[in-house]
Amino acid sequence: MTTGTNAPPSLQPSAPGEVQVARALLSVSDKAGIVDFARGLAELGIEIISTGGTARELAEAGLSVRSITDLTGFPEIMDGRVKTLHPKLYASLLAVRDDQAHLDAAAAHDVEPVDLVCVNLYPFERTAATRGVLDAEVIENIDIGGPTMIRAAAKNFAFSVPVVSPASYDAVLEELRASDRRLSLQTRESLAAEAFAYTARYDTAITRWFQEKHEDFPPLMVRAFERELELPYGENPHQRAAFYTQIGARAHVLSQVAQLGGKDLSFNNLLDLDSARQLLAEFVVPACVIVKHNNPCGVAVGTTTLEAYERAFACDPTSAFGGVIVLNRRVDKQTARAIHQQFAEIVLARGFDDEALEIFADKPNLRILDDRERRLDVLREPAVRQVIGGLLVQDRDSSNEDREQMEIVSERRPTEDEWSELLFAWRVCKHVKSNAIVIATNGATVGLGAGQMSRVDSVRIALEKAQGPVRGSVLASDAFFPFPDGPEIALEQGITAIIQPGGSIRDPQIVEAVDRAGAAMVFTGRRHFRH
Secondary structure (H helix, E strand, O other): OOOOOOOOOOOOOOOOOOOOOOEEEEEEOOOOOHHHHHHHHHHOOOEEEEOHHHHHHHHHOOOOOEEHHHHHOOOOEHHHOEOOOOHHHHHHHHOOOOOHHHHHHHHHOOOOOOOEEEEEOOOHHHHHOOOOOOHHHHHHOOOOHHHHHHHHHHHOOOOOEEEOOHHHHHHHHHHHHHOOOOOOHHHHHHHHHHHHHHHHHHHHHHHHHHHHOOOOOOOOOOOOEEEEEEEOOOOOOOOOEEEEEEOOOOOOOOOOEEEEEOOOOOHHHHHHHHHHHHHHOOOOOOEEEEEEOOEEEEEEEOOOHHHHHHHHHHHOHHHHOOEEEEEOOOEOHHHHHHHHOOOEEEEEEOOEOHHHHHHHOOOOOOEEEEEOOOOOOOOOOOEEEEEOOEEEEEOOOOOOOOHHHOEEOOOOOOOHHHHHHHHHHHHHHOOOOOOOEEEEEOOEEEEEEOOOOOHHHHHHHHHHHOOOOOOOOEEEEOOOOOOOHHHHHHHHOOOOEEEEOOOOOOHHHHHHHHHHOOOEEEEOOOOOOOO
């Protein structure tokens, strides 16, 4: 235990970046690494000041600790709510040490120097996310003194040092040892930037908690994101890119996903994964979704994982080349053999048998993702799109219309088999880029038309994409048909039932065309654009 100290009795004049760290205040909620950090400071002769539980932990480790009460002359009160909020501490942290007036004021009020603060904050995010937690407990985990100390030291980084992350402890100690207890201005500024980002994140979490109790679209939308992955490049090789996750979100596109093999994930991989996972969430039975360029090119359900995959792939084998394959069941040996015959970027599933992984082993670039996310209701977040200088925010389109909410507008009612296919096609259609047309049969897509400016062109593309006759299939459209031409060319090819929102001024003409063909038509009353 080191008992000596290099701490001067009062603030001394110093140039920016030249302050020797002689006294440090340590007050942390996350105590990982704090004993070793404090021991390293003490070995340099730096006096340790601490508070509450941190002081007890350091003392139990055999370190000499001075209480904050001894520094300020004011006791910790109100169950620790007030312990560091004192002018003597903040005068030290905020003093400009090459300004004689500041030094004179500090001397007049017996202000002792505190050169470094090591602080992390009450676990507000973890507490707020706890199921069944009471509001009073969440509020008690709003830290006041901690952010104030951090911000004061960060503002005055030329003379004070904020340390907020255990990941910084070793580097700070190393530089202090190498530079006679000094930290460079570059290091100080870097620590200050990290400190302000840390308190911004903390305040964002608190603000969001209060806002979400009362309003969905607050006047000021505050969000924070942290970098999760550095990506090889963006949509194109000349664009830099990274993946950031939103602080406080219940889940994200890679939450609880373990990569078992393959290259690093790319920007386009994550876009496709996001679309594929949202569409896959529509199904409870074994299902497979294949996405290419952020649009599904094959979707199917089946009695087994293998059947779902083979039927999804059969929809459009050409487009599936180099696609993203996601499944909501475990991949066995047979399914792995079938996927192995194709070129894919990603396979994501609810686990992989050892034999399946052995089959994939000779594809070193294939990204194998084990989806271990089991939490329900992970799509509560609003949908956000960035535009120049701002955000467009809307409710996520997570609704699924029930059959009872729909209106049969044709003379012929859909058969029970047709109803099943219509509802399947309607769920898929919601996830296809507008203008969207989905042709389906037997729980599988057989033709998809997406992203066209004209709805009739989407119909033509969906028919052309079909690998064979579509007679007996059903068709879904994400928005109303403005003219009868789209339904007419589909009916001519043998489509027997159509599902669409309705709402066109020409609806009577469109229904008449369906009736002439002896087909069935259902209006959902709700469209599902996806731009």
